[in-house]
Amino acid sequence: xxxxxxxxxxxxxxxxxxxxxxxxxxxxxxxxxxxxxxxxxxxxxxxxxxxxxxxxxxxxxxxxxxxxxxxxxxxxxxxxxxxxxxxxxxxxxxxxxxxxxxxxxxxxxxxxxxxxxxxxxxxxxxxxxxxxxxxxxxxxxxxxxxxxxxxxxxxxxxxxxxxxxxxxxxxxxxxxxxxxxxxxxxxxxxxxxxxxxxxxxxxxxxxxxxxxxxxxxxxxxxxxxxxxxxxxxxxxxxxxxxxxxxxxx
Amino acid sequence: xxxxxxxxxxxxxxxxxxxxxxxxxxxxxxxxxxxxxxxxxxxxxxxxxxxxxxxxxxxxxxxxxxxxxxxxxxxxxxxxxxxxxxxxxxxxxxxxxxxxxxxxxxxxxxxxxxxxxxxxxxxxxxxxxxxxxxxxxxxxxxxxxxxxxxxxxxxxxxxxxxxxxxxxxxxxxxxxxxxxxxxxxxxxxxxxxxxxxxxxxxxxxxxxxxxxxxxxxxxxxxxxxxxxxxxxxxxxxxxxxxxxxxxxxxxxxxxxxxxxxxxxxxxxxxxxxxxxxxxxxxxxxxxxxxxxxxxxxxxxxxxxxxxxxxxxxxxxxxxxxxxxxxxxxxxxxxxxxxxxxxxxxxxxxxxxxxxxxxxxxxxxxxxxxxxxxxxxxxxxxxxxxxxxxxxxxxxxxxxxxxxxxx
Numbered sequence: 001x002x003x004x005x006x007x008x009x010x011x012x013x014x015x016x017x018x019x020x021x022x023x024x025x026x027x028x029x030x031x032x033x034x035x036x037x038x039x040x041x042x043x044x045x046x047x048x049x050x051x052x053x054x055x056x057x058x059x060x061x062x063x064x065x066x067x068x069x070x071x072x073x074x075x076x077x078x079x080x081x082x083x084x085x086x087x088x089x090x091x092x093x094x095x096x097x098x099x100x101x102x103x104x105x106x107x108x109x110x111x112x113x114x115x116x117x118x119x120x121x122x123x124x125x126x127x128x129x130x131x132x133x134x135x136x137x138x139x140x141x142x143x144x145x146x147x148x149x150x151x152x153x154x155x156x157x158x159x160x161x162x163x164x165x166x167x168x169x170x171x172x173x174x175x176x177x178x179x180x181x182x183x184x185x186x187x188x189x190x191x192x193x194x195x196x197x198x199x200x201x202x203x204x205x206x207x208x209x210x211x212x213x214x215x216x217x218x219x220x221x222x223x224x225x226x227x228x229x230x231x232x233x234x235x236x237x238x239x240x241x242x243x244x245x246x247x248x249x
Numbered sequence: 250x251x252x253x254x255x256x257x258x259x260x261x262x263x264x265x266x267x268x269x270x271x272x273x274x275x276x277x278x279x280x281x282x283x284x285x286x287x288x289x290x291x292x293x294x295x296x297x298x299x300x301x302x303x304x305x306x307x308x309x310x311x312x313x314x315x316x317x318x319x320x321x322x323x324x325x326x327x328x329x330x331x332x333x334x335x336x337x338x339x340x341x342x343x344x345x346x347x348x349x350x351x352x353x354x355x356x357x358x359x360x361x362x363x364x365x366x367x368x369x370x371x372x373x374x375x376x377x378x379x380x381x382x383x384x385x386x387x388x389x390x391x392x393x394x395x396x397x398x399x400x401x402x403x404x405x406x407x408x409x410x411x412x413x414x415x416x417x418x419x420x421x422x423x424x425x426x427x428x429x430x431x432x433x434x435x436x437x438x439x440x441x442x443x444x445x446x447x448x449x450x451x452x453x454x455x456x457x458x459x460x461x462x463x464x465x466x467x468x469x470x471x472x473x474x475x476x477x478x479x480x481x482x483x484x485x486x487x488x489x490x491x492x493x494x495x496x497x498x499x500x501x502x503x504x505x506x507x508x509x510x511x512x513x514x515x516x517x518x519x520x521x522x523x524x525x526x527x528x529x530x531x532x533x534x535x536x537x538x539x540x541x542x543x544x545x546x547x548x549x550x551x552x553x554x555x556x557x558x559x560x561x562x563x564x565x566x567x568x569x570x571x572x573x574x575x576x577x578x579x580x581x582x583x584x585x586x587x588x589x590x591x592x593x594x595x596x597x598x599x600x601x602x603x604x605x606x607x608x609x610x611x612x613x614x615x616x617x618x619x620x621x622x623x624x625x626x627x628x629x630x631x632x633x634x635x636x637x638x639x640x641x642x643x644x645x646x647x648x649x650x651x652x653x654x655x
Contacts, residue, residue, distance in 0.1 A: 058568065058648050079572045086570020097565045097652070101265050111569040113254045159569070 002034025004067075005166050005198055006055065011064035013050050024050040026221035027064065032167070032200060037193040039201045039209040042218035051218060052202045056089055056169050057081045069166045086114050090160025094172035096152045098144040104131060104155045105140040111163045130158035134188060150181035157188065167198045174208060180242055186211045187235035211235050255575065259582040266555075273551040274591035276544030277632070281595025281624045282602055284537040288620035289603040291530025293613035298522045307515050308482045309381055310347070310489055312340075312475040312496070315510040330471035331500070331509050337475050339499045346488035349377035350477035352459050356467050358429035360406070360414050360455060367413035371404075371428055371455040373462025379439075381478045389422040389437030392458055400460035404433035407452035408441040428455055431465045485514040541624065544591070545631030552584050552639040563643050564651025577644035584636020585629070592628040596621055 013025040024047045032038055042048040053059035054066060057073055058081075066073045069088050076084070085091075090111075098107045108127040112118045118126070131140055134154040144152050153173060160168050170189070174182030190211060193199050201212060209215045210233040217225035263270045299307075314329035324330075337352040344350070354373040359366050372378070375397050379386070392403045406414075406421060415421045421435045433455075442451040463469055479488035489512045496510050556563070563576055600616060607614045 053649055056568070058652075079574070082567065082570050082572040085568060091568050093565075093652070097561065097568075099562060099565070102261070106261075110566070113258065114566070114570040114572070114575060116254075163570075 004031045005034050005069055006030075006032035006200075007065075007067040009065045011054065011061045011066060013047075013054065013059070014062045023221055025054075025061070028218075028221075028223055029064075030216060030223065030226060032198065034166075034198055035193070035196055036214055037189070037199045037201070037212040038214045038216060039203055039212040040216045040218065041203060041206070041209055043204055045220075046218040047221040048202055048204070048218050052169065052171055055200060056091060057084045082114075086111060087163060088166045090163065090165035090168040092153070092156050092160050092168060092170040092173045094175040096144070096149075096156045096176075098152055098155055098159075100145070101143055103141045103143055104136060104147070104158075107144070107155055108158045108162050110159060115163065126162050127158070130162040131155070133161060133192070134158045148181075149177050150184055153177065153181075153185055154188065157185075157192075161192070161197070167200055168192070170199065170201045172203055173201065174203070174205070180239065182208075183235050183239040183242065187239060190235050252578075255578045255582055258579050259586055262555075262579075262583055263586055269551060269555075270587055273547050273587055274594065276547035277541070277588055277591030277628050278544075278595040278598055280537065280541030280544040281592050281628050282599035283540055284534060284624035284627075285596060285599025285616065285620050286602040286606065287533035287537045288530065288624075289599075289614040289616045290606065290612060291526060291533055292615040292617045292620070293607075294526040295530070296615040297613040298526065308479040308485050309515050310477045310479055310485060310492060311511075311513050312336075312477070312492060313473075313511045313513075314471075315508055330469075332472040332475065334470065334472060336496060336499050337472065340475060340477065340492055340495055343495050344477070344488065344491050346480055346484050346491050347477045348480050349381045350475060351375040351377045351381060352472045353378075353474045353476055354459055354462050354467055354469065355473055356462065358466065360410055361427040361430075362414040362424065365414045365416060367410055369410050369428075369453050369455055371457055371462055371466060373457055373459035373466075375459060378456065378476075381476055384442065385440040387438045387440045388420070389435070391437060397458040397460055400464055401458060402431065402433050402461055402465070403436045403457065404428070405437040405439055405456040406435055407439045407454040409450055409453040410455060411438055428457075429466055433457060479514070482516070485516050489514050537624075538627070541627055541631065544628065545588075545635045548584055548588060548632055549635030549639065551587075552580060552636050553642075555583075556580065556639045556643040559643075560646065560651050560654040563646055564648050564654060567646070567648035568652060573644040576646075577640045580640030580643050581633065581636050584632050584640065588628050588632020588636070591632075592625045595628065596625060599624070 008031065009029045011025055011028045012023070015022045015024060028051070040048060040051060050059070054061055057068070057076075060074065060076075060081075068084065071084060071088075073081070073084065099110070105124070105127050108130050109123050112123040112126065128137070128140065131137055134157050136151060136154050136158065139147060139151065142151075144155070147155065153176075156173075157168075160170075173189075174185050177185060186208065189199055189201070193213075199212075201208065203209070210229065212229060213232055214228050215225065216223055312332065314332040334352060337350065340347070341350050351374045355370055357368065357370050360369045376391050376394055378384075379391055386405070387408075389405065391405065392401065396403055404426065406426070411421055414426060415424070421438055424435050426433055426435055439452065439454070439456070444450055459472075477488070477492070479485040492512050493508065493510075496512070497508065500509055502509065563571075566576060566579075567573075599621075603614045603616055606612050
């Protein structure tokens, strides 16, 4: 097992809604090691989204500690959080969140634009490499409207990889895709994971969890289950098992 | 984040929204162009008045008699006799802010050459006159100091006189003419000057030594006026007060007595005539400024909509590492690019419109550099100001809220 990338201890998050205080997370502790493929499961209201926001350094915990790649996140300023997001985390969203009317390669370059250490040439080079990694080297100049949902999500994955993050954070990344395409995307995630990339996948779909190596289940702000998946399914195999599209339609 | 990257991002956003950008710019373009064109028209009319007056000698100073009371009767201006030759000599000797000065007497009469005659005005002056009035000689020469001293019967004539008394095109220089039956030898012809702004024919003149005109034609020993030129245009007001002082001393006026003369510089005349056109300019500029302001509000409106419409994009940019300052700069640069480009296009359009007005409407125009600088500066400032507020709003967005924004 690799070193700990995420270390969470006694994490609490409270929101004040008028006079009421909502306890979204009620003291959570876990850690994620390098090379893991973790799914965080939970129904709506379980604190899953809050967990994701904190993991993604978009939000700060009320109490408890959160360390990512050795950096204590608590008490960092807005700008420092932005830098951590830029250098350590790759985001993938349910609705892809690609810039419209902007080519795939430029979309992938976006995180590097906010990193002044990366030169223009290096930026382009790394974007091309990331797109090759997700199998879109043929469609670099296509805009999102010229790409299918699956292809758009691949662009988003390439974008999350381009800054060489310590962890990819996916938020319902297959939520907008049909079964076949989501298996394709999961298969891509598994391939990336095999190359050593740490992935944290937040979802409410139980079958997605079967593709990961570890599952954390949240309920009402607590972890109710945290288990290693003994029998990881191969998304590529599941994909092959699916009935041919022309037969189903 | 490097500025170059921000510029690229802002530039992309503008190019991606060509139509929207163009419409926004239109306000600025029209605003800037109209300010420039309006100011050019205003400046043009001012300039044309100024140049007419300047052609009469812009640093010229005129001294006229002011008050002459004889036996309790206030005299009519033309009958005033308070301005004397010794006043002229005093001024010539003491006023060091003047380069040239001449006494002036004039009278109307008939110019006769053989069977041709023409009513004109004779001006009795000294040899400095042409230099003060900025009149050139077409041929011949000016009379000399010596000829003034002996009251020589020599004269120079203007083009209108030449045309009327020498109609067959012979060279007037060396010919004899008569003015009110006094014979004069023509020793020079003046260059054509045309009409002045006030419709007066500047070529309908006969110029002779003041001594001759005083003695032979008018039989007077006072002066109509003294005209002089100040060392420079901006020294003219000082020269006016200097001359006043000399004359007060000369006329032995006590502290509480009013001047019995008037000293005027051309500058006063210019400002009188300019004030009307200045009013017009202010009015035009006020109207144009309103359109510039509306252009600015247009930018604010568009940037506002743009921030709303791109909330999700802002959320994404923040999620992948964009800082608040980066987002602020992006939108601000976008606003600046729009207003600066609009400003440049506005300047071009304004200059084009000015050329059009000059060419086809034949209005005098003059594009002052300050009008370009001011309108451009105003448009840049409105762009920045109206772009800043929405940009700040964008920068202050919470990345989570922005990402979830639908």
